[in-house]
Structures are given as structure tokens and as C-alpha cells.
Amino acid sequence: MLDIKYISEHIDDVRRAIRDKRVACDLDRLLAVNQRRKELQTEFDKLRTESNDLGSNVALYRNPKSKWYQDAIAKGMTEAGIKSEAEKTQGRLGEIKGRTKEVEAETKLVLEEFDRLMLTVPQVPSAKTPVGPDANGNVEVRRVGSPRKFDFDVKDHVQLGESLGILDIPRGVKLAGTRNYVLRGPGAMLHYAVLRLAVDTITSRGFELFNVPILVKDDMMRGTGYYPGGEEQAYRCERDEKSLVGTAEVPLTAFHTDEILDDAELPKKFAAVSTCFRREAGAAGKDTAGIYRIHFFDKVEQVVICRADEAESERFHHEIIANAEAVLQALELPYRVMAVCTGDMGQGKVEMYDIETWMPSRNGYGETHSASRFGEFQARRLNLKYRDGAKKVQVCHTLNNTVIASPRILIPILELNQNSDGSVTVPKALRPYMNGMERITPRGA
Template structure:
């Protein structure tokens, strides 16, 4: 959720953010109008309450006919106070509804535009050249006896699979290598719930009412997560964190679920786009002024993992119109997929600034030096009175099932076997090659 006080002080900045996203700039004015209506309604209510308190004291001191007259006025005033209170609540909810749907303020430097307007930051690695006909990951997986889409569909429907044998071991090895790396950088390992309450899902920035990508269990009013980011963001909901020693970092290992409702006809072959997959997600809680530096660290750790699996990749700065509701900036790492002759996303890392934390009530005590530097910043000034402020949250993928696609295709041999990247071999008992069965 955005900071409405900051929006009121810098409306043109938010209009520019909306323009870059390709969203309606008029929504800024809608928020300002809703906030003005809320403040006006609260002012009327508080004025009437103060008047009611005065009358109550007068009634207590009055006698006889004077008291009866005052009681009649108090009764009428009580009705007006009740009505004003209800109107203030309606105005507050109207503002909250607008704020819940308003996207995060983008970070300076984010490219404007849509999906195709990203900025290429760099390409890393050398694309492999083959002197034989390249096989795609599904054909390779079937030759290795490791991917069974047919039985996945029989058991669960389209876009489900069984990973077995060496491919199942490959996924577990990849996840363990990612977990070891995360722990080495101070992340706390977490096995997270994959079902969450609607307030947790909404608090993270997902639209539980209109998002067709989310699986819902209606009888229990619970939602299957598409990333452990959701559970990790909700983990410290309504808490005050101590970040004086630095960022608080978690590495969430979970199964993830996505309906892929908008992908009919896309990536129907293999495991590039499936309903269920495994993922290790980095999640950081940091101070607001440290968010961009942490974002750079998350990206570097993702690239470190990509280097370990020895696949060529590129890094892109995602355009504003392709950002989700919560992200202020997002970097994607896309690996080269030889069978398709193009790059496909393997990881992404998002800086959500204080957006999720405000929705979930996650705060920190404000350091004195931060208060001193907050002159002119709405959130800093407002928080000074209560001594807390929102923290920043960031997330980044460190490994997921889709990585198998890039590993199999980039390391394939003419006979269908696949060379195991050196860094992964210790996690596969020293296995150097996945052999055709």
C-alpha cells in the first residue's frame, strides 16, 4: 500500500509513476479526493463528539426543566454523532479500497512501457553450439526416464508432470545447492505453508477477488500460493522488527501453484509452464533506505547461482507496465534455451519498498538519525510522532523447477545424455553425467 501522506505531498511523482506503468493518472486525484472526504468526515465526527461531551457535562450539572431540555438536545446530538461516525467509516473504507488497488510507486530509473519495453542490462556466458540436432528438455527428460507428462496428465490433468529418477534427483540437488548458498549469506531456511488466509494473500499485493492465477479452496477460504514470498511476507504481519543489526533474511522452500489461466496454448510442451513446481525464494526485510542496495545483492546472488549451473543468461530491467502491483522495480534473469533459440525467464527479484509492509502492518522503531534526515518526507514526519515506520520487503528466486529446462538443454550430448555442471556434482553423489536409460 502506498503512503497516502507522501502522495499528497508529491502527487506529480505518483502521476509520473502511473504514466510509466501505462495506468490511469486520474487515480492519483481519486485517492486525494477520497482522503479529503475521509478527513472531512472525521472532522465532522470529532466536532460533534466534542459538542456531545460538553452537553453531557452540562446535563450533569443541570436540574429541572433545563435538564430535560438539554437531554433532548443530547439525544438528537447522539443520533448525529452516530451518523457522522458511520459516514467516517464509509469514507475510510472508500479510501482503503482505492489504496488497496493503487500500485506501488516505481523507483527512479525504471523504464516506462510494457512487456517488450524492458532494458537489457547485460548478457553473460557463451551460448553453446552443437554439431547435432538439438533436443528440447522434454525429449531429453524422457530419454533419461526423468519426466513423465503423460502420467502427470492422467493423474492430475494438463500441465502436471512426474519428475523421477535422475531428473528428480537433479531438482533436489539444485534446491539443496541453492539452500546452501542462501545459508552462507545469512538466510534462515524456512519450510513455509502453501495455504494462506485471504488477508495474507491480499496483504502481499495479490487481488484475491479478481486474480485468475490463484487457486482457492472455497470451503476453507484459503489460497494456494504461487510463491513462498506470500507466506514469508505474512510471517511478521502486525509486528515491530528490530533491524538494527542489518536485514532479516529468509529462504523459503515450498511447492508453488499457479492456474496459468492466461496461458492457453502457450508452452504446452514440457515443464516450462506448469501448475505445480518447487521453488526456493529469498525474502528480505530491510530498512527503507537500504532497499535498493539489498535489491542489488539479491540479483548478484541469483547470478551466482546461474554461474554455478553454467548456463548463458541475460539480465533485464523490467518495464513499469510489466511490474506487479507490489513491485517498485524488478530485475529478471533469463536463461538461453537452445531448442527455442531465445531467452526464457528463470529468476526475478523485486524491490517492494514499504508497499507490502504497510498492508501487513510490519514496522520498525525509527532510528534517531533517520528522524533527523526525514525532514520533508511525509512518512518520516508522520512516523516521528509514533516512533515506527514501515520496513521494506524484497524477494528473489534462487532456484525453481524451470531451471531443469536450461540445464538439460545447454548441457546435452549427441546421444541424449546430459553433462552435470561441476558445482552440482557433489549434490548428486559425484555424478558427472545423466545417462540415457
């Protein structure tokens, strides 16, 4: 969410953002509603000022012991005169009350519409962001490592997982329906090894580790920008007005909601590992094979809450991307970094980079990380602020990025480390987390 004052003063920028991001936002209506909102407040304030003034007089008229009353009598006013003055005042107060109720009723409607429209205004993309219609407009920034060339017939992760007895998709479906799976034995160990490597990496880089609620109030989904709009993608528990999060970004970013932080305690660097739930509504038929697009997974997420400073925010953006790359490099996986274009980046984002890791079964790069810079979009919705050096209250900036998400990352790990005999070599970086296991071989073999 942007500041309404900023919006009114940067109409062209906002209009361009609406166009480039292809979001539905009636800016003209918002500006008109805002104008009406101001008029109503001005009238309401005037009514209340008069009402407050006259109201305190009534107390005096009615209290013969008050100084005002005795002064009035001394000046020659009669009790009857004061009484009639009191009645006159109450008559005026009745008129004010009637009009105030009308103004309040309209204000309620206007504010509802104002709030609803404000939630649709997109953040203005950074100058570095490529303009484009959809994922096809994303631009490759750099490429690290190169895809492995095989001299035998490669298996995909589903074949490998089944033959090694570490991934059981049919039973996952039996338990929980499509897009579910079961990891077992060395498969589950590999999954937790990846998460632990990621946790160790991110905490060694100065991020504080959290364990957070993953069923959160809808307010937090709104505050982080997932609602309105993303309700269909989340498992929502209607009777409790709570939702299962699709990422720990939500509770981490919202951790300080409704707080004013001290300048000195920023930046906040948070990380958490959590299970993530996604309905994948509207994705029917897309990425149905294997464990690429699934209803639940575990993810280590990193979040930064920093000052309202563009340069500082950019610096942290680079930092959280570097953190993710460090994990991929430790896992010896080839990847590329993509600058996400305006049409693919989402309403709230100022700048966004995806990291895509090479996946032999897709014969291409698949998205494994997403690093977003939100400016004040989330912080303003969350009422997340800080007091700057001059003691002025400012809205924070927020950013986040994946550290690692598994089992999606197991796709390249399994496929790229497979051997001609069907076994999979465990990446060196993961062995300490797998009781020293160097190779996953078929069950019983």
C-alpha cells in the same frame, strides 16, 4: 500501497506512475474521497467531544451525593432545576447521537471506497527504471556466459526427459490435468539437487532458512500485493478464505505482519523452499510445450525486510541478484540480466530485474528469476513497521528474488548438458547432491 499524505503531496509523480505502468487508478476520485474522509472525521470527533463532556455531566445530575450536586444546591439551585437541566442535556445528547449515526454510516461507505481506491495506487518507479509499454521495453543490463554451440542435432528437454525416463508429462496430465508433470529417478534427484544447492548457497550467504505455510489467509495475499487483481492466478480455497501461494515470498514477507520491529534487528534476510501453485489463467496456448509454464513447481525464494532507506534497499537489491547469479554460475548456465520497464513491472514495484537463462529449445533466453524492490508497498499493506534510531515508527521496505525455481531451470540444465548419445552430463556442482552421479543415461541402458 503509498501513504495518502505522500500521494496528496506528490500528485504529479503518482499520475506519471499510473500512466507509465498502465494501471487503472482513479486518482482524482481518491483525492476527493480522502477530502470527504477528513471532513467526516472532524465532524465525528467534534460530536464525540461534546457527547463525552455532556455525558459525564449526566452522571453528576443524577447523583445527589456528588460534590457537583451538593455545590449546586448550596448555590441555590433546586432539585427540580437540576432535573430540568439533566433533561435538557439528554435532549441535546439525543440530537448528537442521531447525527453521529448518520456520520458513522457515511464514514463506513467512504472508508470502504477509500480503502478500495488506495489498493489501486501504484508505487512510483525508480528513476533507473526504463519507461516502456510491455516486455518489449525491457533493457538488457548484462550478459554472462554464452550459449553452447552443438555439433549434433539437439533434443529439447521433453525429448531428453522422456528418452531418459526421468520426466513423464502424459502421466502428470493423467493425474492432474494439463500443465502437470512427474519427475522420477534421476530427474527427481536432479530437481532436489538444484534446490539443495540453492538452499546451501543462500544460507551460506547469511539468509535464515524457513519452512512456512503455503496455504495462507487472503489477507497475506492482499498484503503482499497479489490481491486484488491476482485472484484468477491463484488456487483459492473459498470456503476457508485462504489461498495456495504462488511463491514463498508471501508467507516470508508477511511473517512479521502487524509487528513493529526494532531498528537493530533489521535487515531481516529470509529464505524458504516451497511448492508454488499457479493457475496460469489466461495463458491458454502460451508455452504449452514441456515444463516451462506449469501449475506447480518448487522454488527457493529470498526475501529482505529492511529500513525505509532508498540506498539501503538498492544495496540489498544488488545483493539478492548477486545471490541468484552465484547459483547460475555454479550451474555453469549462460544468462542475462534484464531491467524490467514500467509497463511490465507491476503495480507495487519500484524497481525490478529479471534474470533470463539460455534455453536451446526456445532458441532464446527464458525468464528464470525475478528480483523486485517494493519500497514500502507491501510493508504498508501488511502493517509491517520498525522503530528507527530516533524511536520513530517507520514502515519497512521489502525486496525479494528467486534463488532457483525448478523444474523450469531443468530445461537449460538438461538441454545444455546433453551429449550426442542422448545422455546428459550432471553439472559438477550438483553431483554431491546426486550420490556422485556424473551422467544420466537411458533407463536400462
